Amino acid sequence: ATSLSVLIASRTSVVQANLRVSTYSTLPLPPFRSLTAIDVDVRRSHVFFSDTVLKKIFRCTINGTNLTEVVATGIDVVEDIAVDWLAGNLYWTDYGLETIEVVSLAAGHRMVLFSENITNPRAIEVDPREGVRYLFWSDWGQNPRIERSSLDGTGRTTLVTQKLSWPNALTVDYPNRRLYFADARMDFVEFCNYDGSGRHQVFANDHFLRHPHSLTIYEDW
Structure with missing residues (x-):
């Protein structure tokens, strides 16, 4: 197959990199100011991304059509x-407001999950599968850490x-x-289990790995 691709938020555009044949293309979108975050809903063939200058979160199809604003105010x-x-919700970290929020993509209902003991929230991930339903995020503020909660914000640990x-x-x-x-100052990639146990270093080299951003x-990639 030749359809294995990675989508990259590249400041003014969304770039699609085909990993099978080493080709690159840009989604047919208008130029943006400062794209930072990106995620894909493969089930619905949607791409989500944020612009930190326009202060908006957008959505388009995976081929770059039907561009819409998902969150246009209050970020x-x-x-x-x-x-x-699975549930059709979008989560995000807001460095400026020092919050973690969620919005229902179908109904538009929005909620701040965390606004206390948050200083520099950065990365965020979800595992919404039945029996798991976890939200993970990192904070590189006064007390650098990685945290977890349920998808509704309960059980923070x-x-x-x-x-x-x-x-x-x-x-x-x-x-x-x-x-x-990944740690952008110490230049390493590690993993742990969902409860924080079993921490293991995968790669650490400041010559090849400099300030990893994402x-x-x-599979084995």
């Missing part, structure tokens, strides 16, 4: 977004606090129930 610097493809400086990126290994994370995982 500041959205650092990362995560879509719950801290997973990782040691040997962290700028936990800048998260991604979920769904089959193995592992959380991968992570994703697919």
Whole structure:
């Protein structure tokens, strides 16, 4: 197959990189100001992304059509977004407002999940599967850490606090129930189990890995 691709928020555009044949293309969208976060709802073939200058979150189809504004007011610097493809909810971290929020994509209902003990929220991920239903996020503020809660914001708990400086990126290994994370100051990639146990270093090299901004995982990639 030649359809294995990664979508990248590249400041003014969304770039599609085909990993099979090493080609790149840009989705046919108008130019943006400062795209930062991106996530994909594969089930509905939707792409979500945020612009930190326009202060909006957008959605389009996976081929770049039907561009719409999902969140157009009340946000500041959205650092990362995560879509719950089962319930149809979108989560995001707001560095400027120091909040973590969620919106229902169908009904438009919006709620602040966390606004206390949040200083520099960065990465966010979800595992919405039955029997799991977890929300994960990182904070590289006064007390760098990685946290977890249920998707409704209950059961907040801290997973990782040691040997962290700028936990800048998260991604979920769904089959193995592992959380991968990267530190942009210490230049490493590690993973742990969903309860924070079993921490293991995957890669650490400041020559090849400099200020990692985002992570994703697919099978053995």
